[in-house]
Amino acid sequence: MAWSFETEPAFQVELDWISGFVREKVEPLDELLGSQWNIHDPAFVEHVRPLQQQVRERGLWACHLGPHLGGKGYGQLKLALMNEQLGRSRFGPIVFGTQPPDTGNAEILAHYGTDAQKARFLEPLLANDIVSCFAMTEPQGGADPLVFRCTAMPIGDEWLITGEKWFASNARYAAFYIVMAVTDPDAPPYRRMSMFIVPADTPGITILRNYGCHGEPDDDHAHVRFEGVSVPAENMLGGRGDAFVVAQVRLGGGRLHHAMRTLALATRAFDLMCERALSRFTKGERLADKQMVQEKIADSWVELRQFRLLVLETAWLADRSKDWNAVRQNIAAVKAVMPKVLHDISARALQIHGSLGLSTAMPFTDWLNHSYLLGLADGPTEVHKVTVAREALKGFCATDAMFPAAMRDVSVAGR
Numbered sequence: 001m002a003w004s005f006e007t008e009p010a011f012q013v014e015l016d017w018i019s020g021f022v023r024e025k026v027e028p029l030d031e032l033l034g035s036q037w038n039i040h041d042p043a044f045v046e047h048v049r050p051l052q053q054q055v056r057e058r059g060l061w062a063c064h065l066g067p068h069l070g071g072k073g074y075g076q077l078k079l080a081l082m083n084e085q086l087g088r089s090r091f092g093p094i095v096f097g098t099q100p101p102d103t104g105n106a107e108i109l110a111h112y113g114t115d116a117q118k119a120r121f122l123e124p125l126l127a128n129d130i131v132s133c134f135a136m137t138e139p140q141g142g143a144d145p146l147v148f149r150c151t152a153m154p155i156g157d158e159w160l161i162t163g164e165k166w167f168a169s170n171a172r173y174a175a176f177y178i179v180m181a182v183t184d185p186d187a188p189p190y191r192r193m194s195m196f197i198v199p200a201d202t203p204g205i206t207i208l209r210n211y212g213c214h215g216e217p218d219d220d221h222a223h224v225r226f227e228g229v230s231v232p233a234e235n236m237l238g239g240r241g242d243a244f245v246v247a248q249v250r251l252g253g254g255r256l257h258h259a260m261r262t263l264a265l266a267t268r269a270f271d272l273m274c275e276r277a278l279s280r281f282t283k284g285e286r287l288a289d290k291q292m293v294q295e296k297i298a299d300s301w302v303e304l305r306q307f308r309l310l311v312l313e314t315a316w317l318a319d320r321s322k323d324w325n326a327v328r329q330n331i332a333a334v335k336a337v338m339p340k341v342l343h344d345i346s347a348r349a350l351q352i353h354g355s356l357g358l359s360t361a362m363p364f365t366d367w368l369n370h371s372y373l374l375g376l377a378d379g380p381t382e383v384h385k386v387t388v389a390r391e392a393l394k395g396f397c398a399t400d401a402m403f404p405a406a407m408r409d410v411s412v413a414g415r
């Protein structure tokens with residue numbers, strides 16, 4: 001497959017429409033509404049539902065889905081370019097039917113759900129008549145899934161789930177959870193856990209507390225307790241012990257889409273930085289004429305372009321190989337670098353705006369906080385860097401010699 005930096009003209013028309021629609025109609029919702037998952041809030045119904053309808057009429061609803069599920073079957077490259085526009089607004093994804101964690105959960109259900117489960121959970125999820133939650137992390141540790149303790153015990157035709165989950169985003173609005181639980185404590189480490197659909201109204205589920213993150217409007221991340229929560233045997237998604245395999249289904253695309261949405265925010269910060277640099281005067285000249293300001297602009301521009309190319313290359317490779325495992329190094333690299341790109345560019349934009357930049361009247365501190373969120377949610381940066389390095393090292397061998405083969409011969413170099 002040839003490498004090309006061009007966008008198909010017909011798709012560019014759609015991107016232009018999306019760009020205008022997001023800027024004019026969707027971005028204002030960020031100031032107007034609370035949580036984007038609170039779909040039964042009358043204000044959500046009033047302001048978001050009509051926009052979702054326009055997206056459907058344009059044929060751009062839930063484009064990440066294959067045609068058999070009502071989507072366009074767009075490849076990752078097109079989805080990446082779309083997400084670059086949607087990411088400008090907190091509400092962009094939900095207005096276009098592509099909000100996490102529902103996208104990932106839908107992929108799992110489409111892959112592993114029975115027909116009855118698809119009718120009950122997947123169809124309303126795809127229509128955004130309900131939202132969902134992914135409950136994997138536990139209070140005693142998230143970066144290492146081998147420390148998870150929440151169990152599911154087989155009792156007759158049921159599984160009995162007992163334990164606690166942590167930072168389960170969106171739990172209080174969700175109609176169902178996808179829960180990862182230990183079913184086989186003595187199995188090899190990555191065969192101990194299985195995945196279950198748990199309807200949110202099942203007796204025994206308690207939200208102990210909802211936690212908020214700075215920069216987000218509501219407290220959306222739940223500490224949840226499951227006490228003898230009973231689900232039928234068919235609610236297991238995938239086979240017994242398959243939780244890690246099932247979890248992989250939801251991660252690859254999600255990380256890429258997150259990355260392009262992050263790029264969108266970093267681009268907004270860059271745009272604001274440039275406008276301010278051209279508009280503000282000090283000591284008789286524009287900020288844009290100061291070399292240290294120019295350095296901030298130049299560094300930011302380069303970082304944006306580098307990051308964009310990495311994400312688009314990853315999307316292109318994913319389309320070509322159709323195998324997330326084959327692009328795991330790229331995906332981990334994208335995940336590891338995205339917090340830094342957003343952090344550094346938002347910080348420079350804040351600095352150039354002076355006191356105004358630090359104030360709540362501007363979005364920079366929200367974006368700085370968001371950069372920390374990106375470095376934790378879906379695994380800390382350190383863990384993803386380990387993956388990048390491990391994959392890189394696979395291409396090399398140790399040498400038996402005392403010194404590297406490339407070491408210069410001193411007698412030659414000294415001549």
Ligand SMILES: Cc1cc2nc3c(=O)[nH]c(=O)nc-3n(C[C@H](O)[C@H](O)[C@H](O)COP(=O)(O)OP(=O)(O)OC[C@H]3O[C@@H](n4cnc5c(N)ncnc54)[C@H](O)[C@@H]3O)c2cc1C
Nearest residue numbers: 134135136137141142143167168169376377378379380382
């Ligand atoms: C906004 C947000 C939303 C989230 N939503 C969900 C959700 O919907 N569902 C869900 O299940 N989880 C969710 N999470 C949880 C997220 O997956 C965890 O926060 C993440 O996996 C890290 O786990 P932890 O917070 O327990 O940190 P810990 O595991 O305690 O790690 C703390 C720190 O230790 C360091 N560290 C950890 N491991 C290594 C390592 N191998 N090498 C070097 N350093 C290391 C890192 O600096 C890391 O940040 C969310 C988190 C956030 C912030």
